[in-house]
Amino acid sequence: MEPPVISVINGPNLNLLGQREPEIYGSDTLADVESRCAAAAGALGFAVACFQSNHEGAIIDEIHRLRATAAGFVVNLGAYTHTSVAIRDALATVAGPIVEVHISNVHARESFRHHSYVSDLASGVIVGCGVQGYDFAVARIAELARA
Ligand code: DQA
Numbered sequence: 001m002e003p004p005v006i007s008v009i010n011g012p013n014l015n016l017l018g019q020r021e022p023e024i025y026g027s028d029t030l031a032d033v034e035s036r037c038a039a040a041a042g043a044l045g046f047a048v049a050c051f052q053s054n055h056e057g058a059i060i061d062e063i064h065r066l067r068a069t070a071a072g073f074v075v076n077l078g079a080y081t082h083t084s085v086a087i088r089d090a091l092a093t094v095a096g097p098i099v100e101v102h103i104s105n106v107h108a109r110e111s112f113r114h115h116s117y118v119s120d121l122a123s124g125v126i127v128g129c130g131v132q133g134y135d136f137a138v139a140r141i142a143e144l145a146r147a
Contacts, residue, residue: 004071011078072141099137
């Protein structure tokens with residue numbers, strides 16, 4: 001039997017991880033993040049479907065693609081976290097749990113990063129743990145999916 005799939009969605013500018021403001025986001029690349037998600041999920045009997053886009057509509061399409069079938073969603077929507085009602089509305093349709101991740105501690109940064117359109121839909125929110133936050137998020141989705 002195929003393992004259940006955890007959707008891992010990264011939003012705008014996260015394709016530049018490792019190059020972009022490394023003092024804030026660290027030196028790991030998006031490929032590093034996606035492989036650590038796959039390893040964390042694999043160890044728990046899950047697979048991942050990793051997706052990154054700089055485009056709001058493409059992110060919405062990916063949520064729609066997996067909304068009924070994913071065991072859960074790990075989402076770092078980048079700046080769309082703070083702006084996108086449309087992505088929020090898409091996430092409101094998903095069947096499985098959502099864990100929101102931010103690599104940086106958004107609450108210790110500019111005030112426009114303090115509000116999230118996603119947090120109240122999420123089972124959990126992980127901020128400021130660097131890319132390790134994705135491991136925690138995958139483990140949490142696995143735990144919730146098993147319950
Ligand atoms: C981020 C925080 C956002 O405010 C920012 O726009 C990002 C990355 C993070 O992972 O810390 O692009 O989501």
